[in-house]
Amino acid sequence: MPIYQSPVQDTLYLLNDVLGYPDHASLPGFADASPDVLEAILAEGAKLAENVMLPLNRVGDLEGCTRHDDGSVTTPKGFRAAYQQYREGGWMGLSTPAEYGGQGLPYTIHAAVGEYLSSTNMALMMYPGLTQGAIAAILVHGNEEQKQTFLPKMIDGAWTGTMNLTEPHCGTDLGLLRTRAVPNGDGTYRISGQKIFISAGDHDMSDNIIHLVLARIDGAPEGVKGISLFIVPKFRLDANGNPGAANGVSCGSLEEKMGIHGNATCVMNYDEAEGTLLGAENGGLKAMFVMMNEARLGVGLQGLSMSEIAYQNAVAYARERLQGRSLSGPKNPQGKADPIIVHPDIRRALMTMRAFNEAGRALVLWTALNSDIAHRSDDEKARQAADDMLGLMTPVIKGVLTDKGFEHAVMAQQVFGGHGYIEEHGMSQFVRDARIAMIYEGANGIQALDLVGRKLAQNGGRAVQAFFKEVGEFCEQNRADEKLAPFTKGIKKGLNDLQAATMWLMQNAMAKPDNAGAASTDYLHLFGLVALGYMWGRMVKASQEKLAEGAADAAFHENKIVIARYFMERVMPETSAHLARISTGADTMMALPAEAF
Amino acid sequence: MPIYQSPVQDTLYLLNDVLGYPDHASLPGFADASPDVLEAILAEGAKLAENVMLPLNRVGDLEGCTRHDDGSVTTPKGFRAAYQQYREGGWMGLSTPAEYGGQGLPYTIHAAVGEYLSSTNMALMMYPGLTQGAIAAILVHGNEEQKQTFLPKMIDGAWTGTMNLTEPHCGTDLGLLRTRAVPNGDGTYRISGQKIFISAGDHDMSDNIIHLVLARIDGAPEGVKGISLFIVPKFRLDANGNPGAANGVSCGSLEEKMGIHGNATCVMNYDEAEGTLLGAENGGLKAMFVMMNEARLGVGLQGLSMSEIAYQNAVAYARERLQGRSLSGPKNPQGKADPIIVHPDIRRALMTMRAFNEAGRALVLWTALNSDIAHRSDDEKARQAADDMLGLMTPVIKGVLTDKGFEHAVMAQQVFGGHGYIEEHGMSQFVRDARIAMIYEGANGIQALDLVGRKLAQNGGRAVQAFFKEVGEFCEQNRADEKLAPFTKGIKKGLNDLQAATMWLMQNAMAKPDNAGAASTDYLHLFGLVALGYMWGRMVKASQEKLAEGAADAAFHENKIVIARYFMERVMPETSAHLARISTGADTMMALPAEAF
CATH class of the missing domain: 1.20.120 (Four Helix Bundle (Hemerythrin (Met), subunit A))
Known part of the structure; x- marks a missing residue:
């Protein structure tokens, strides 16, 4: 089984010694996460990653998700319990506002721990990851009733969330989307259409699933100007706000994918499902971008995560595997061969990965700090400057960290030679899982265009x-x-x-x-x-x-x-x-x- | 299902217009493959690739190979029949000497057709591919009895071959190998030990499997100087030279791999299996390099093959998929969007792949021509110069074409966006299959060392x-x-x-x-x-x-x-x-x- 040790020391070094985390003690939430508390939280996150998430990573890959005849989906054995531990640890609401049940701690800490958790189980962490994107969108664009209805349950983790954008004929070009929303006249809408590639679209981890769905209200303008975002719960809520009757939404099938088998990637069929508008009519693209930006940073982090765990396993293998002799004379003269870490070309791979991982981690944490400043500072100038940097770095982190994360998963696999190609060592899974991060939440070509064309x-x-x-x-x-x-x-x-x-x-x-x-x-x-x-x-x-x-x-x-x-x-x-x-x-x-x- | 069209026109252009194939008409075998005949052979090879190999590619990936309780292995449905067509078409012996039943045509043609066949079914083509490596080794190092016994059957394709080098603790560093050979006193040996990662190690395609096995004769010097190569048939031959009693060799298990599922990658257990020495005692490394060099060119060709078929499918998708508008104004104004081939970043991917594929094909064919000159010319100087270039280009072709082949399979998959990550489109298989070519027959780091350290x-x-x-x-x-x-x-x-x-x-x-x-x-x-x-x-x-x-x-x-x-x-x-x-x-x-x- 792959090994993993959370790079807590490196995270602390970056935050405390390099990026000036302690200087921001006056920001809301930061005082509650003094350097001591920060260290304790990271240590707890590390334990969850290493003891709970890691042992399930290969289970998820091998077993995958199962769709039953009634359309319900079950996750791999152990996923549900691990998610409960995540939930009970309060991780879902770590950095969300206390007003809705969160802890209001810095997003920076959420990102730091997120790296450890993604490294050890990327597929599992996508369930809460998508929920966080949905929480962010509701926080920004929801009306107070929506916030009160959905946020406490989602922040508690009792309910999870999804993003429903893609349709069979449109991914990048959302202006083409066809899913329809028909007003019921009482403020609700009937949503009908098909969405594909919906991560965590259905599963058995939570009591309800809150789908955020892009659709076109009848009579809306053509193209992206006519798109609205809707909240569509899997189960409609009863008078007490509890999950009641099934809504008109179901998982039609699961996609067979190259990797992230532990995550249920669903074709979602909407058949007059009841939903409410989130944000302004025809303002869906803007509302969607709140969750999209959050998600893009999360996906960039996945790239880093895969590179880090792949690196750690390549190091362990390179230290153990005896093969050949150092070009500068035996380094393990009593053995029949030297460990392959003596070979410069193996070093080249290890150093390349590490030089990237440590700088990538710094870039993510720096950007996360900017996100906290942009959202929490009372100094308008500081807020604007931080928001500028956040917007600029989002496509860079998403595009570069996932391209390189995949490249390094491949490089680490190469260190294993033939053993890397065999599934039992787990290196293939890192490669297969890392691959999706270059594609979803805007393929990397789109990130590049976002940078040159917009940012x-x-x-x-x-x-x-x-x-x-x-x-x-x-x-x-x-x-x-x-x-x-x-x-x-x-x-x-x-x-x-x-x-x-x-x-x-x-x-x-x-x-x-x-x-x-x-x-x-x-x-x-x-x-x-x-x-x-x-x-x-x-x-x-x-x-x-x-x-x-x-x-x-x-x-x-x-x-x-x-x-x-x-x-x-x-x-x-x-x-x-x-x-x-x-x-x-x-x-x-x-x-x-x-x-x- | 993925599409594929054999690049026959490009092959002919390279051979006839660029690389001077017609100038070599005086080399043995070349007169029999005049430009007309060449074109006819390529057309036949193209048909076999497109009509027989391609439809089975995904079948092989999905179904994989099966090991039964008795240790026997069956290949995916249809593989056996496809191999029979390959065999009946005379492809196995295309460029092997007429003396043993081959057609003696240029190796260059074998390589040209090999590209088409590998593109369309890399896993299937490994069965004959390894046989060809074994044929080459027996041709160079076998005594006349061994040649007469094994070559006609192997060249006919009735029997296939394998290479048994790797052991659990040694791959690159063959000096560490432990498989033992004990002389029986009658010129035969008893071979015992375990080999891993043996491609085509057992299967149901041929009447016998001729294993070439590296082992250490009792008392041999330590390290690579004490390694010998043995011929160990799966079934011992009876007095008439037909497969008789089972030999002491069996497939212990099949590896679960990232790709090339259609090829049986076996753990092979040798338990006093009877074999004969191929080449000199303790001269195994040299004998092995004959098949290894042949195999390295073949693996480089696999890299090119995967890049080519992945490219072709990316082109087809980029022409069809409507998404977004050209930055320089609509190119499909009557449609709701333009095909994505209008976008420069998609062009970048397509052009990068194509620029590599066409030059890679040229490099392979140029090197194959050099191989023909090196083996067939009666001009010693020309032979030496061609052999020099062949040796120099072998690690370059193996290392560069497989690194780039994989990179381009990934790039082509990226053109498909989310659809590339779904197995049904076949792009994931190209990536997973292409990945092994960077590893086997000497990981690419070893190719690089072969170039700087030896060549x-x-x-x-x-x-x-x-x-x-x-x-x-x-x-x-x-x-x-x-x-x-x-x-x-x-x-x-x-x-x-x-x-x-x-x-x-x-x-x-x-x-x-x-x-x-x-x-x-x-x-x-x-x-x-x-x-x-x-x-x-x-x-x-x-x-x-x-x-x-x-x-x-x-x-x-x-x-x-x-x-x-x-x-x-x-x-x-x-x-x-x-x-x-x-x-x-x-x-x-x-x-x-x-x-x-």
């Missing part, structure tokens, strides 16, 4: 300029420090490439939007490299300071600096290739007629 | 110098041609990076071999880019000539030039990043103690 230009480029300024100033302020200079140099080179690419887009994409599309994926990854490089810069600075202070855990900080060097030497050079590709524009790629493919 | 230095660097000279001269001779100059410039830049990397290795890896290991994977891919870039150079030159001659199929050639341009603009820039990484050496990557991971 860059928003508010006159305010967010991106702020990011460039912050990274540029970091380099400028630290380049005189000879211990930091080798790192600021690498980051600055990356930033220069990114700024050149941005300039190229400004000059070439306005008149010819295909140039933006042609650049988008490379731009996304170029942006990701600079953001991750910047995180390494901040970690090196923090660790150098700790070392200068004579920190007890000197080795921890010295190792950080080595990994940072690896990132600069082996990962950052990619920025030039991205810039070169971006600068060639769209002409060649669009030159062939569609028939010529 | 570069062999014969004083003769092979690599010849390659540099050939590519350099191509650039030099064509740079004055303004239609070719943009391409030779890109190739030359790549070649310069590759030569700089080679120089860096010469200066830094002798004294410190870890520098070679640290560079190896990047060097492999850098080499691959230059080799593929060179193939594009040759294709552009050929197509420019065809266009100048006023060829009827002008569009075909014009498209080639567009794809070549894409390769130069978007793929070749990667060479600089590889060089930058290589030049940083091993220090950082080896800096951490193993415990620090």
Whole structure:
């Protein structure tokens, strides 16, 4: 069985030493999560991940979900009980408002623990994950009655939630959707249509399932301007607000997928199901984006999670597996062979994964902190700046962390050689599970377009300029420090490439939007490299300071600096290739007629 | 069901117009495969692939193989009959010597058709594929009795073959192997031990299975110097050379794998199985390399095959799926949306795959031609030069084509969005099947080490110098041609990076071999880019000539030039990043103690 140890020490280092978590004690909820409490919560989350979630991960993969003839769905053995432990631990409401039964703690902590839980059981964690997206949407767009009706039960975990967007003929292009909503005249609607790829669409974990469903009210405008969002519970609520009669919604079938077998991916059939409007009529897209943005960060976290657990298992295997001799002389002379961790090409894989994981974790936590500031600060300027950064980093985290998370799951599998291809070692599952994160909640090509097409230009480029300024100033302020200079140099080179690419887009994409599309994926990854490089810069600075202070855990900080060097030497050079590709524009790629493919 | 059309036109173009196949008519077997005959054979192979292999591909994935209580194994429904068609078509012996019942045609044709067959059913094609490796080993190392006994039946396909190398504790490091061979005193041996990951180890397709087994004769030296190769038939032969009593070998279990479910991957238990020595006592490694080299080219071809069929299906989906509008205005104004092939980021994926597939096919066929020259020419110098190039390109083809083949299967799956993650569309199977090619027959890290550690230095660097000279001269001779100059410039830049990397290795890896290991994977891919870039150079030159001659199929050639341009603009820039990484050496990557991971 795969092993896993929650990187609590690293999370604490990032929050306390690098990202200035303690400086935000005045934000609502932060005082309740002082560094001591933070540590205790992380330790509890780690236990849940390691003792409850991990042992069920392969069970979920092997057993999958089952749809019964009556349309009901059961989850793999043990999932229900594990979810109950999650629920009883109060994890669902960790960072939701106390007003509806949550604990109101920082979202940052939710994200930190979310990494451990996703690493150990991504499929299981999708059930509460989708619920959180639904909670967020109801919090922002629900009327008070809806909030009182649904939030306490969902935050308690008694009820779970889903997002119903995709239809057979439309995923990305939601303007095409056909699910209909007909007003009943009493404020409720009858929803009819078919939704596909609905994660956690039906299951046996909760007493009710609150579906958030995009549909078109009869007579609404064409396209995305005519889409509304509805709350459609699996069981209609009785007079006391308890689940009563079945609503007109059922799971028509389960999809056979490459991975995340433990999550029920449902075709959902709506047949005059009763629902209420969430948010404004025809304002569905906006309401949906609340849960979508939340979900995108969660999916980016899944990418990191898979990369981390795959890395840990590759390390364990590389330390144990004896094969061949070190090129620089035997390292295990009394044995018949050396452990494969002595081989540089194995190191290359391990270092690549680790350099990414540690910077990826920093980027997620930095962004989560920005999310807390954006939602909780009473300083409007700080709120706006944090919200800008959150919006800018959302597609980067979703796109880059999932692309790389998958790549690293594959890399870790490769360390196992033939044993990695055999299901019993669990490495194949990480690869198969990680694969979906590149696709759902907006395929990564869509994230890239969101970045170049929306986020860059928003508010006159305010967010991106702020990011460039912050990274540029970091380099400028630290380049005189000879211990930091080798790192600021690498980051600055990356930033220069990114700024050149941005300039190229400004000059070439306005008149010819295909140039933006042609650049988008490379731009996304170029942006990701600079953001991750910047995180390494901040970690090196923090660790150098700790070392200068004579920190007890000197080795921890010295190792950080080595990994940072690896990132600069082996990962950052990619920025030039991205810039070169971006600068060639769209002409060649669009030159062939569609028939010529 | 996935679609597939064999790229016969492209194969013919490469052989006839680009690689000079017709110039080799004087080689044995080539006269029998004049361009007309060649075309007819390719057409037959295409039919077999499209009509017989393709419909069984998903069947094999879903059904897998079954081991019965008596240890016997049955293949998925239809596999046996399809194999019979393959056999009756004479495909097994297409390029093996007429002396033992083969047709003696060029190996180049075998490779060309092999691509189509692997694309359409990789798992099924492994049964004959492993047989061919065994045939090659017996041809080179068998004594006349062994040849007469085994080859006609194997070339006929009545008997199949396997390679038994790996044991639970050793894969790459064969020096550790423990399977024992005890002489019976009559020239036969009793073989005992356990082998794992034995593809096609047992099945119901053939009357006998000829296992080639690496084992250690009692008293043999330690390590790889004490390994011998044995022929161990599943059924011992009776006095007439027909399968008789069962030998002491059986399939202990089947592995549950990520993909290639249609192929039986067996744990094979040898319990005093009777076998005869193939080749010299303790000369097993050398004998094994004959089949290994053959197999490595075959596995590289699998990488290309998966990339090609995945590409074709991504194209079909991208043409059909309506979603969103072109950034440059509606392309399907009467429809509700445009086909996604209008989006630059989708084009990027398609062009990347295609630019690789067409150059990869050229590289395989060029190398196959070199293999034919190396084995059939009566000009010793030509033979040596071709053999040098064959040896040099073997790890490049195996490593690069399988890494990229997998990457492209993933890329094609991404074009399908959520539908790619659902098994019914077949894209997941391509990804899962393609994954193994990076691992077996020497994991790609081993290919990289073979290139930097063995092939570069062999014969004083003769092979690599010849390659540099050939590519350099191509650039030099064509740079004055303004239609070719943009391409030779890109190739030359790549070649310069590759030569700089080679120089860096010469200066830094002798004294410190870890520098070679640290560079190896990047060097492999850098080499691959230059080799593929060179193939594009040759294709552009050929197509420019065809266009100048006023060829009827002008569009075909014009498209080639567009794809070549894409390769130069978007793929070749990667060479600089590889060089930058290589030049940083091993220090950082080896800096951490193993415990620090």
